[in-house]
Amino acid sequence: MSETLEYxxxxxRPDAPPAILLDKVxxxxxxxxxxxxxxxxxxxxxxxxxxxxxxxxxxTTIRCINRLETHQEGRIVVDGIELSDDIRALDxxxxxxxxxxxxxxxxxxxxxxxxxxxxxIWVRRMPKREAEELAMEYLTRVRIPEQAxxxxxxxxxxxxxxxxxxxxxxxxxxxxxxxxxxxxLDPEMIKEVLDTMxxxxxxxxxxxxxxxxxxxxxxVADRVVFMDRGEIVEMGTPAQVxxxxxxxxxxxxxxxxxxxx
Amino acid sequence: xxxTTIDPRLMRAPPKRKxxxxxxxxxxxxxxxxxxxxxxxxxxxxxxxxxTVHNLEVRxxxxxxxxxxxxxxxxxxxxxxxxxxTDTYLRALTVGLLNTLKVAVVGxxxxxxLGTVIGIARLSRNWLVAKLSAIxxxxxxxxxxxxxxxxWYTILQSLPGPRQAMQPVPGxxxxxxxxxxxxxxxQDAHSLALLALLLGAVVTWFYRRQALAKRILDGQPRRIWPxxxxxxxxxxxxxxxxxxxxxxxxxxxxxxxxxxxxVTVSPExxxxxxxxxxxxxxxxAEIVRAGILAVPQGQWEAAQALGLHPGQVLxxxxxxxxLRVIIxxxxxxxxxxxxxxxxxxxxxxxDIVSIANTTLNQTGQAIEGIxxxxxxxxxxxxxISLFMNWYNARxxxxxx
Numbered sequence: 001m002s003e004t005l006e007y008x009x010x011x012x013r014p015d016a017p018p019a020i021l022l023d024k025v026x027x028x029x030x031x032x033x034x035x036x037x038x039x040x041x042x043x044x045x046x047x048x049x050x051x052x053x054x055x056x057x058x059x060t061t062i063r064c065i066n067r068l069e070t071h072q073e074g075r076i077v078v079d080g081i082e083l084s085d086d087i088r089a090l091d092x093x094x095x096x097x098x099x100x101x102x103x104x105x106x107x108x109x110x111x112x113x114x115x116x117x118x119x120x121i122w123v124r125r126m127p128k129r130e131a132e133e134l135a136m137e138y139l140t141r142v143r144i145p146e147q148a149x150x151x152x153x154x155x156x157x158x159x160x161x162x163x164x165x166x167x168x169x170x171x172x173x174x175x176x177x178x179x180x181x182x183x184x185l186d187p188e189m190i191k192e193v194l195d196t197m198x199x200x201x202x203x204x205x206x207x208x209x210x211x212x213x214x215x216x217x218x219x220v221a222d223r224v225v226f227m228d229r230g231e232i233v234e235m236g237t238p239a240q241v242x243x244x245x246x247x248x249x250x251x252x253x254x255x256x257x258x259x260x261x
Numbered sequence: 262x263x264x265t266t267i268d269p270r271l272m273r274a275p276p277k278r279k280x281x282x283x284x285x286x287x288x289x290x291x292x293x294x295x296x297x298x299x300x301x302x303x304x305x306x307x308x309x310x311x312x313t314v315h316n317l318e319v320r321x322x323x324x325x326x327x328x329x330x331x332x333x334x335x336x337x338x339x340x341x342x343x344x345x346x347t348d349t350y351l352r353a354l355t356v357g358l359l360n361t362l363k364v365a366v367v368g369x370x371x372x373x374x375l376g377t378v379i380g381i382a383r384l385s386r387n388w389l390v391a392k393l394s395a396i397x398x399x400x401x402x403x404x405x406x407x408x409x410x411x412x413w414y415t416i417l418q419s420l421p422g423p424r425q426a427m428q429p430v431p432g433x434x435x436x437x438x439x440x441x442x443x444x445x446x447x448q449d450a451h452s453l454a455l456l457a458l459l460l461g462a463v464v465t466w467f468y469r470r471q472a473l474a475k476r477i478l479d480g481q482p483r484r485i486w487p488x489x490x491x492x493x494x495x496x497x498x499x500x501x502x503x504x505x506x507x508x509x510x511x512x513x514x515x516x517x518x519x520x521x522x523x524v525t526v527s528p529e530x531x532x533x534x535x536x537x538x539x540x541x542x543x544x545x546a547e548i549v550r551a552g553i554l555a556v557p558q559g560q561w562e563a564a565q566a567l568g569l570h571p572g573q574v575l576x577x578x579x580x581x582x583x584l585r586v587i588i589x590x591x592x593x594x595x596x597x598x599x600x601x602x603x604x605x606x607x608x609x610x611x612d613i614v615s616i617a618n619t620t621l622n623q624t625g626q627a628i629e630g631i632x633x634x635x636x637x638x639x640x641x642x643x644x645i646s647l648f649m650n651w652y653n654a655r656x657x658x659x660x661x
Contacts, residue, residue, distance in 0.1 A: 068562050094568040105563035109581050118577060119567035125480040171567060
């Protein structure tokens with residue numbers, strides 16, 4: 001991975017539009033300025049890891065991408081579509097962007113299979129049988145096809161998070177957002193989820209992951225973004241960011257999470 | 262994960278517990294306590310019963326329900342069915358029962374609608390709407406229902422008399438005699454058209470079910486409104502037109518001191534309904550709010566992130582989870598409306614309690630009168646409970 005990845009699209013399609021473009025995005029919660037001029041280009045097929053202390057705006061940034069939060073200033077363009085108040089644009093973006101949450105957010109009243117087929121049937125208008133075949137394919141890929149008829153409450157945290165990944169993939173998204181996917185998991189379950197994400201990265205999926213898993217970042221990230229107090233402080237390859245931090249804020253952050261590991 | 266062979270150690274039956282005749286054995290204690298409680302309750306019931314029978318004998322009061330077939334001679338102001346004072350007590354009580362059912366059923370429907378609207382409004386992001394709903398709930402819940410009923414009744418009583426009646430729309434009169442509305446000269450054509458509408462509703466319901474089932478199978482959405490319009494709009498109109506399209510109406514007219522013709526919503530019924538609906542809606546609003554809040558925000562977010570529209574999120578994700586929190590306390594509120602309707606006595610609406618009271622005053626059959634009231638409320642309440650439990654079981658969620 002070289003620096004050339006930093007601002008241009010993938011080498012194979014240098015003039016392809018970026019998968020995600022954030023241009024001077026600002027957001028306030030009440031009077032609190034939580035995102036300050038956040039600008040980020042993510043190329044098609046690129047894997048970006050966002051890290052930073054809690055309250056730094058990492059989650060808010062990626063939640064703005066599928067408009068779970070609305071930004072108040074700046075531009076966000078996803079897959080060539082600009083996010084605006086236009087509901088059709090929002091629908092189109094949400095169909096192309098999958099999201100995995102820290103707390104899984106599986107639907108407790110639906111079986112694992114139904115969790116996965118719900119959106120393909122109601123949003124993609126896919127016949128049920130086709131949706132179920134697709135769901136089984138992805139459940140197999142995250143290695144839990146045998147749980148299909150169970151309910152989320154019967155599964156372990158790691159299994160639930162893998163179902164959540166399969167559920168998002170069933171919409172065949174072009175982009176996947178991960179919001180601290182392993183933070184709510186016991187240590188022995190973190191690996192199974194990270195392995196699934198590594199497998200996904202190998203398929204060439206465009207991914208933005210908010211995570212503190214340094215090993216994962218080193219293994220799959222094309223770029224690591226460090227955020228603090230609502231702004232992007234440093235950005236570069238994992239080697240640049242982790243081995244050669246430029247700012248005191250990043251040095252402090254790295255020393256803190258390294259002590260924790 | 263399916264295992265075909267089972268470890269024989271897992272097949273061992275649990276050991277039999279030996280019954281020990283000792284006060285320290287919890288099963289012995291359980292049996293002794295239960296026998297004691299049943300014995301005490303039985304004794305109290307027997308004592309009350311024998312006392313009553315003895316007192317009735319001493320006072321030479323005849324017991325039994327023979328009085329029901331005697332002429333009542335009691336006037337009833339409003340009735341769903343034909344009634345005159347020369348009818349029997351049984352018919353008078355039936356009129357009272359129907360009046361109770363009328364106010365209870367209309368009250369349950371209206372308070373559910375109003376309560377749901379206010380409950381959702383209190384969750385609104387609009388500051389004014391949310392605050393107004395909150396104030397409504399807090400005020401209405403804190404005032405006794407009886408006071409509210411008297412308040413509404415007093416307001417309706419202080420309306421002008423029939424001669425000075427307010428006439429908001431031609432043919433509609435509002436006075437201290439109630440609300441007078443024009444009504445159709447009811448004919449068979451109307452009954453049949455109404456029947457056609459019901460049939461149309463059933464057809465639409467089945468069609469909608471089919472359409473949704475098919476949509477899940479092949480993914481293609483189907484239009485439901487053309488069928489709904491045809492079955493529930495065109496069909497009744499056709500039936501009505503085929504039978505000569507009668508449309509003459511019965512208009513209320515002032516004759517002497519009161520109105521003749523049309524239909525009447527009496528001030529007593531209106532005050533009772535208004536009081537019950539406004540009061541109960543305050544409680545239902547809180548139940549609905551609690552039910553929606555019981556569904557975590559993450560469920561909304563996950564469903565929206567998958568591309569579901571707000572309506573789909575509500576229908577597929579939020580409502581199934583909210584309803585199981587809402588239904589059980591809602592049942593209590595429906596029972597409350599039904600039982601609170603007995604406060605009708607205070608404002609002169611002749612419900613079952615009012616008529617049974619008059620009956621027992623006139624006949625002296627107090628025990629039978631009270632028994633009838635209790636039987637009526639028990640039957641209505643149990644019916645509501647059974648229906649709601651059935652509905653609750655139908656929507657119950659399996660999660661494990």
